[in-house]
Amino acid sequence: MQRYSFDSKSIVDFHKRISSLMGVSFDPEFIFKIGLKTSRPACLALKAAQRQDELKASKYFRRMLKAFLIDVRPYNHDNIFAIAREAGLDDRKLSRDVNSKSVEEELNKDMEEMEKIGASFQxxxxxxxxxxxxxxxxxxxxxxxxxxxxxxxxxxxxxxxxxxxxxxx
Amino acid sequence: MARVSLPSVVVVHYVDPVCPWGLGVERVVDELKGIYRDRLGVEYRVCVAVDDID
Structure with missing residues (x-):
């Protein structure tokens, strides 16, 4: 997995470059505006959502992208679960699954696969x-x-x- | 017995719900789904892109 190291200016420049390369619009300062420190909670929630329904999970993924990168909704527990409800997921089940050992293991397995083949997010x-x-x-x-x-x-x-x-x- | 039609091609996408590369790749995936419909499957592998920002 490709790893990057940024300061606050270079991350904004990097996001502007991504936006230009991909031809998509999002707020290049979203990380600071939404208060993101780690994406792990959103990743665990998405992984837990995949257990419920793959189709709803892909909808959930897209809704989180829009909510956090475009609409710059605050990145917190309440919004992560509110967006799950909006995607039609059972947020009560999600909150139980998200902290389970097995979901964490499934997330680690995905990350190991990405690392193994040397893939990046693009x-x-x-x-x-x-x-x-x-x-x-x-x-x-x-x-x-x-x-x-x-x-x-x-x-x-x-x-x-x-x-x-x-x-x- | 029900018959299940498996997709001929599967696209695996490595995603993080707050990683902007996902917006661009999803746009491409949408277009591919329009072209191949049920012959194309999409699988998501979830990976943490952002950890421990000070």
């Missing part, structure tokens, strides 16, 4: 059912990824591109 890994896979780093144009999928799995049917789902939906 990476995706594309895998086919036949067992071929490729790690893609820092590509934010969909055409480039379609080319990779075409190479890994020639002839995979493409539908007409649908409407974007959008963060927060």
């Amino acid at each position: 990476d995706i890994v594309i895998s086919t059912a036949e067992g071929r896979s490729e790690r893609v780093s820092g590509i934010f144009q969909v055409d480039s990824i379609v080319e990779i999928i075409d190479r890994l799995l020639p002839g995979l049917h493409k539908y007409t591109q649908g409407a974007r789902l959008g963060v927060g939906q």
Whole structure:
């Protein structure tokens, strides 16, 4: 896993660079505005959410991105669980699971996998059912990824591109 | 017996709910889902990006 070290000015500059590279808008000062010290509580909550419902968990992930990076809602226990409710999750079950040893172990397992393959947060890994896979780093144009999928799995049917789902939906 | 259709391609995304790279990757994932629909699966691995900011 790639590790960064920042001061308060360089983190804002880094966020501006990410925003420009990806073509997405968010508040480059969100870390300071929301009071973020560690993202571990949000990660544990997301990991616990995956136990309940994968689809709702992915919605929860997107809603947290929007809430904290775009809407700059305060990063605290109440909001982490309020956003879970908004995503349709059982926040009572979530609060029980989030502090469990097994959820922590599942989080550690994901982090070990990321470390093992040397992935970063700008990476995706594309895998086919036949067992071929490729790690893609820092590509934010969909055409480039379609080319990779075409190479890994020639002839995979493409539908007409649908409407974007959008963060927060 | 119910038949389950497995996706032909799976995208694994390493995420942290407060890491801005996620916004860009999710935009790409949305577009890929529009192109491949149920032939594309998405899996999330959750990893801590920010720890112990003083």
